[in-house]
Amino acid sequence: MVFAEYVWLDGSRPAQGIRSKTRIVPVDAESPRLTRFPDWTFDGALTGQAEGEDQDCALKPVCFVRDPLREGDHFLVLCEVFNPDGTRHPSSGRADLRLVLANGAEKHEPWIGFGQDYIVVDRDGASGASAERPNESGDAHYCGVGADRTFGREIAEEHARLCEDAGLLFYGFSARTTPARWEFRIGYRAAAREDPSLLHICDQLWLARYLLLRVAERRGVTICFAADGGDEPARLRATFSSVQMRGERGLEAIQESLALLKAGQAGSSCGIADPMSAAGLASFRIPLDVEQQGAGYFEDRRSGADADPYRLAARLAAEIFRVGEECGQPDLMVA
Structure with missing residues (x-):
């Protein structure tokens, strides 16, 4: 038992x-x-x-x-x-993603990874960000070290250990642009027999979020995933690829996919609620090593930190792989 x-x-x-x-x-x-x-x-x-x-x-x-x-x-x-x-x-956003995969996306072998921003908030509802010095740039806190630069490292460290002990595909963590803001990453680690498929990684991100909330609960603080304002709102960054993007003409496939996403011309009819719309962001990036290798993945930084990864993945797959109206449900709850 x-x-x-x-x-x-x-x-x-x-x-x-x-x-x-x-x-x-x-x-x-x-x-x-x-x-x-x-x-x-x-x-x-x-x-x-x-x-x-x-x-x-x-x-x-x-x-x-x-x-x-x-x-x-x-x-x-x-x-x-x-x-x-x-x-x-x-x-159930997971049901949306299962439907998109079953209606044509799965044959493209899509992989996904996530960079999850979060903010540590104390019992009084204030975060370490409130201790930021006037006129001090967020550059001072990015990957910062020291009590004057970061707040909550013990939480990020314990969370990382718990994720690894649980067997999640935990990639790493770092301090972000305010003292109490951190990011952790879940996804492909180039290790044998690891599964970076969409459903698997989205499941793992929700479990990692659960563990983070439990760590904070034990330490008497709370975790905020809200996409707050400022120069750099808290985000859920997604790295996305397909078998075509990882192949010989990968960079070309990436650029074609980004053109579809920017134009918004493919997935709008699939009925999947848009998890990016609330964030007010419009940002894609092809990493330097991907450009140099000519294949790999792109990064989508449009989504707020509290976005549902299932719906985010479903929307990307539906738009890139042109999943049609048959995948949709018109009454889906907006995430």
């Missing part, structure tokens, strides 16, 4: 929150399988996901990792929310 922490996304708007609850399950800790974690339910009326008399929503496990917060062999179980009859729930 093991502890299983069931983690899911609620119906909060404009940005979804994370919920969890615990149960004991008869899973062999030495050879766990996803099918051994049973489906579960929760009261959707209390999470913004149900109304009226039928308030139960279903939790279906979609992946699991080792729970690094508990001693011994226990697990974090990420779940997708479904209606009681097993149909897709309107709050």
Whole structure:
């Protein structure tokens, strides 16, 4: 018997929150399988996901990792929310991404990675950013070292260790442009047998966000993912590639994809809610090493830090691979 922490996304708007609850399950800790974690339910009326008399929503496990917060062999179980009859729930961005992949995107073997900004906020609701000196540039804090430059390094460090212990594809972390702002990265690490596919990495980012919130909870602070103002709003940066972009004519494929994204001419009919619209950003980048190698990936920096990675990935894949109207649901909840 093991502890299983069931983690899911609620119906909060404009940005979804994370919920969890615990149960004991008869899973062999030495050879766990996803099918051994049973489906579960929760009261959707209390999470913004149900109304009226039928308030139960279903939790279906979609992946699991080792729970690094508990001693011994226990697990974090990420779940997708479904209606009681097993149909897709309107709050599920994961369902949107599955639909886009099934309708033509998956054959292009898309990979994704994320750079997640966040801000550490103390009990009084103030962040270390409030200690920034007048007229001091954010350049002083970027990758900064020292108590006068950063706040919350112990949180970033503990979070990194927990992600690694859980087996997530954690790439690294760094201080950003205010004392309390940090970034961590999830995605491809050029290691054998690692899976950088869209669903897998989006699942991992949500689990990494969960672990970050738990670290902050233990230390008596909170984490803010909101895309605040300033010269550089907090962002969720996405690195995206396809088998074509990683191939011999990769740079050409990247430039063609960026032209589609900038023109907005392909995915607008797919019915996927746009996770970038609230951020007010319009920024793409081809890294220098990609230009030199002539293949690789591009970076999309349009999204606010609280964006849903499932919908972000679904929107990119739908626009780049021209997934048609058949993938859409006109009543999707805006993330």
